[in-house]
Amino acid sequence: MTRKRACIVVLGDIGRSPRMQYHAQSLLQENFNVEIIGYSETQILDCLSSSTNQVKIHGLTQFPEINLPSTLKYFFKSIWQSLSLLIALISITRPNFILVQNPPGVPTLVVVWLYCTLTRTHFVIDWHNYTHSILAIGVPSKNNFTIRLAKWIERKFGAKSSANFCVTKAMKEDLRKNFEINATVLYDRAPLQFQPISLKDKHKLFMKMSESYPEFLAKDGRDFQEYGVLESTALTQKFTDGSITYKTDRPAIIVSSTSWTPDEDFGVLLEALEEYENSTKYSAAFPKLLCIITGKGPQKDFYIEKISKMSLSKISIITPWLEMDDYPKVLASADLGICLHWSSSGLDLPMKVVDMFGCGLPVCAINFNCLNELVVDGENGFIFENSKELSDQLKMWFEKFPNNFSLINTKEIFVRNLKEFQSLRWKENWKLNAWPVLNSLSAD
Known part of the structure; x- marks a missing residue:
């Protein structure tokens, strides 16, 4: 069976973009080959790094640190990112759709829309927040040109998308009211690695943390063997019979x-x-x-x-x-x-x-x-x-x-x-809400 293709674009560190990594993981499970474009600064999920035949990472080069006025620096950084993103997109095999993380929407939405238009690829946006609202943090005037430009780009190019996801019902309503965009709410849900653990596993973690952080070291100074204690942390103790207590x-x-x-x-x-x-x-x-x-x-x-x-x-x-x-x-x-x-x-x-x-x-x-x-x-x-x-x-x-x-x-x-x-984890939630949308696009 021929595997379908998807591309995920994150104009940020892929390793610190868990939701987009979860998208990639879910698409792998639906028999997709996935190409991810973004910055490779921190470790990504093992299931992605180990699936080298089905997952390809295209690492972008960071804009060099140069001393410029903030507006000028933002302009040159956007040009740099536009070119590097466009080069990365040209290097991939045409996918069934591209899923873009927003923010940042500048220059991501413009560049990806351009590529999708030229190659007749479906353009999908996952709205985590707004670029213009993040740029407005700490800026006295909301009339700032950069903020207004970012908002215009999000409204203009967001409306050109084939499909949209967002993280809350409130954002869905805001996108509908102010951007005339119809989005599917895809709540974040934790994958299975985020779950309660046993006291035994907690003790192992505390022992490991104590090697780097003295705050986890036992402070009692007792003769362990005298009390039947095999090993101890600031929070737990393991006895010679194997039992562990707080x-x-x-x-x-x-x-x-x-x-x-x-x-x-x-x-x-x-x-x-x-x-x-x-x-x-x-x-x-x-x-x-x-x-x-x-x-x-x-x-x-x-x-x-x-x-x-x-x-x-x-x-x-x-x-x-x-x-x-x-x-x-x-x-x-x-x-x-x-x-x-x-x-x-x-x-x-x-x-x-x-x-x-x-x-x-x-x-x-x-x-x-x-x-x-x-x-x-x-x-x-x-x-x-x-x-x-x-x-x-x-x-x-x-x-x-x-x-x-x-x-x-x-x-x-x-x-x-x-x-x-x-009871509702990412896998099931994605299958219920995201997969019907993406599956319909990949069928075209």
Whole structure:
């Protein structure tokens, strides 16, 4: 049987574009050959890197770092990206369709539309957010030429597409109302690697993390053999009979993942942690906290410097870049997730929360328009508006940790709702919502 062909375009790091990788994985399972165009900066899914006969990666070259005024730099960068993307598209075998991630829409939508028009290829857009709303972050005047140009490109060339997907019902309505685009809602759902894990697997993870981060090392200093302990971490201990238990005085783990970009203000979390520190420092009712913030991005060094200047005795903060296999395990080993993604458009949802829910981890998420399509306050997590509310939620959740009996009913509700969320995974959700659209295009 002849395999059909699809091309996926990500004008960003492929490894940090999980949704587009999941698209590729699903297309492989439907007997497609897949070509992916984007930047190869971080590791991609094993199923893609190992399928060399069915998956071909076309790595783009980054625009060189040169000292230019921002508008001029954006212009030259767009020209560079246009040419490199066009060269990559010319090198591929004509596919049945091209699936484009937006943002960034400049110059992606223009270049891919041009290629699709000339080759009579179906042009499909997956709307994760808007380019123009991201460009508007921190810009005083929304009348800025670059912002207006980006919005015009998204409206003009988005309307020329053969089909569209989007991440929320709110975005579907906005695309219909303001862009005259009819999109299919394809909610993000966690693949199977994001799921709860056993205490045995948590202990293995903590032992591995202790090799790089002393915060995971055992602090008791006891003679292990005297107590029948074979090995120990700051959170768990394994006995000579093979059994593993949590330590009663273990720290609680909170986790947040980020791209360290302006649409996530980590100052909110740091202020909340300082308030937790100051108000619980001398209380035995509240545990120590181990805060894990994962990811890479432009503002990471800025926040690491801020963290280094904080005076904390009850809270430890680490900022690792985790191996792909370890990231789901860290989420599954945490006690609470934190999400500071507020959405430049107010129309997209944070995939990090989807991953946390897949692992059975409730979250505290900063509020924005349409967040209730994913996080429902008091049912699968908590919603906060500022650092004070987040700090109060941390204290409420962790008081008398790990046995806060006043939260038993709440935790039962969370467990029930998160299990329901986990019942629909990416594979089944994609098959139900995306495949009918893409299959009809590939039949032409």
